[in-house]
Amino acid sequence: MVTTAPKAEVPAAPGPAVPGRGPAVAAADADPPPADQRTVPRQKDGVPRSRAVRTRPPGAEHEVGSDPLDHADPAVAAEAAAVENLLRCWVRETGLGRPDGPAGTPLRIPLAASGAVLLVTVRHWSRAGWHRFAGARIEAAPGDAPGLDAVTLAALIAREGAYRDGDGNGNGNGTADLVGRVADSVRRTAEFIADRRARPVAPAAVEADRFLTAEQSLLLGHPLQPDPKSREGLSETEARRYSPELHGSFPLHWFAVAPSALATDSAWTEGGRPVSAARLLARLAPGLPLPAGATPLPLHPWQARELLQRPAVTALRDAGLLHDLGPYGDPWYPTSSVRTVHRPGAPAMLKLSLGLRITNSRRENLRKELHRGVEVHRLLRTGLAEQWQAAHPRFDIVRDPAWVAVDAPDGTPVPGLDALLRHNPFRPGDDAVCVAALTSPRPWPGRATMSSRLAEIVRSLAVATGRTTSAVAAEWFLRYLDHVVLPVLAFDALAGIALEAHQQNTLVLLDPAGWPAGGRYRDNQGYYFRESHRAELENRLPGIGSASDTFVSDAVTDERFAYYLGINNVLGVIGAFGSQQLADERVLLAAFRRFLGKAAGLGPLPARLLDSPTLRCKANLLTRLGGLDELVGPVDTQSVYVTIANPLHG
Structure with a gap:
């Protein structure tokens, strides 16, 4: 029988513990955030709010200035989201590091194929990869020149990708495809933002079903997809x-x-x-x-x-x-x-x-x-x-x-x-939200700014409990690890089956206050039966894998499990907390390390995440430039994977 690993704790920071609260709260409360205040009006989704709460945690690296996602013109907001996605992908997939210099130093991205350098304004540098950027421009351009739009940036990146692959002209087959799909994604995202601002409340049939409401709330898509809302082939009426x-x-x-x-x-x-x-x-x-x-x-x-x-x-x-x-x-x-x-x-x-x-x-x-x-x-x-x-x-x-x-x-x-x-395991009142929808910013009724459901929950809990957002975020994350991540690790340890538990496939069940209370995994595509467990699984279900083609070598399973659960899911949640000014990513990374240490007996993944200085990570942008379809061909060659530094190591 699989036993539950002891509950993880956030490493204590200097300062006195808060009476009546656990170590996670004491650690987060010990170093209060600056008095950056934001008034949060009352909203739906079961998250009542009314008072101003602190929103900027220690370690936040945001520059002063309005968020481009909040621009009044939906087309401008959609362009900003697309530019950020492209830059996040390129930074991760090419191994670019944090810019050297004082706060405000731009990130320099050399583009050898075009003989140019991009200068990128950094709003937040994320240890987990969810960077925030405020536009990019060509270094030689006049200071008052507008920033690059998403389509131009996509063309430059695609040309650079093809050049690096050995096409001296930089005219790879993926260039036109990427540019077209980025343009399509931007156009549709602008429509989604405009529509949600104009119709913030769902139709009655949707709003009565909380699962469906959550499923229809993901407007921007995954932050590390180059064209998350592209749907070529749909007419405007069909869309x-x-x-x-x-x-x-x-x-x-x-x-x-x-x-x-x-x-x-x-x-x-x-x-x-x-x-x-x-x-x-x-x-x-x-x-x-x-x-x-x-x-x-x-x-x-x-x-x-x-x-x-x-x-x-x-x-x-x-x-x-x-x-x-x-x-x-x-x-x-x-x-x-x-x-x-x-x-x-x-x-x-x-x-x-x-x-x-x-x-x-x-x-x-x-x-x-x-x-x-x-x-x-x-x-x-x-x-x-x-x-x-x-x-x-x-x-x-x-x-x-x-x-x-x-x-x-x-x-x-x-x-x-x-x-x-x-x-369909969900009753109308069940608050089941996929992690992607939970962490993605979106418009809210009566609000000029975009915010994620996660941010709304954390701020609401901070108001209700009288605690800082940092303290609430730390506890929320610990509960998420216990109720969602730990069972996935335990299933691998028990059955030798790794679940492709990325943000879209992972649902978190929330209690009435918004705390994680359970989870669900969904996806008939995303199972990795370990070759090392073939005999045990055959004993349980004779003939297993013969028609489903699900057995995968342990080496490939370990690589994919580390990406989907470790990088895409958990580091993605940590990045959401950090990029949305809810918590210091360093505190959450330390909490994740301690959790993995206590879960060391649950299969090989905890040790891999803790001990490996680098990890293999799916490269969505390079996969697109390579023209690969992730549902075609052997599982170990369906996508492009790159090596990235492991933020958990050391």
Whole structure:
């Protein structure tokens, strides 16, 4: 049985402890922040506020001046966000260090391919990588020249990337692609910001479901993606219907699949009895007219339109194996992944194929991923879940136990014609927020500035408890480690399975006050079965991995686990605290080190994060420039990885 590691503590700072509070609070309170005040009005999302609270912790390195993200023009704010993302990616992926010199010294980025140097204004230098920048300009440009826009910066960076790869002209194939997708992302981000400022309160059907409200709150995307909101292929009308950021909703497009063309599996049970995927889908679309013996298949409307033009689908229809039933039923709502849809009160969410390029991939389900979701559900039901959750009862994996798809007459899968059924474990009042949405700034009702849900929670708790934001942030982070990170480490130690627990895949369950109280992991793609545990997993579930192709060498597993959980997730949370002036990153890094030391028996990751002077990190910008699709090919070559300094080492 996996045992819970002792609770981590923030290393005590000089100064007296505060009576009645634990060591984490004493450490944070001992060195109070400067009296930088911000009035926080009362808001929604279960976060009441009314008084001014301190917001700048010790160690904060922000320059005086307004935040570019708060600009009144949404287009300017969107440009600022895009420029920051590109610069953060380039700094991390090329190993650039903090600028030498006094506060205000610009970061110099040489661009050999263009014979130029960028000068970047640094608002905050983050040990965890969430730097804040206030624009970039060419060194030789006049002092009053405007800063570079995101598209120009993307072109310069793409040219430099191609030049470094050996193309002396700097005209790599990824240049035009990156520039176009950055432009698309900026345009859509501006629309999202403008719309949310104009309509800060979600429609009633969305606001009544807290999980859905959170899923539709991620406006800026991940801070280390070069084009986080690019969705090439969507028209303006389609974007409004299909974008979670615009509170989109739409009925699904339904097909009927003849028995001879149907591929399906289900481990879904109700009351101990098996339930087929066909029966579940029929319940989600009551009254849908079906040909005799056919199985319903829901598709995203954009995907349906695309598929109807593919020769393989035309052949299936001509052969009477696939019937187009058209749009039907009540609306569904896109979640933060865009292609997974949710309907309040429904027992299942649907993970649909969507051929749009979103971040680094075209989002069409692979057959092995459909198998993987059912396989993991069956594996957990062998007693593994009970054994794991005996120590971590508030953490679980969101199950993907059923799917339907279509095979051609020769038995080969037809790409894009499929749907995965995902358990919906959330009740309308459950405050379940993916980490990406929790930490990303966004507009708030009646507010001229952007703020993250995390910042709103921390400031609210500071007001409610009479403590500094630094003290609250430290305790919040410690609880997050215990309730979210520790169970993921324990699962690897128990089962030899590493979860791809990045910010989008990790949900934190918040109690009514906003403290972490549990978590969920979701993603049928993101499992790494350790090759060293093959025998044990085979004993639990014979044949495991044969259809899902999930076993990975321990070396690759260790590299990916360190990136997804260590860098993307935990360092990302630390970076959010620091960049948003909620806590000193040095204190949180020390807390994370102590936590890892006490979790040393839970698999190889704690020691790797503590002892390695460098870590391997996914390079989203270089992956884009390389034209790679992260869902295609062997797992160890799907993305570009670079070596970065480990901020936890030493």
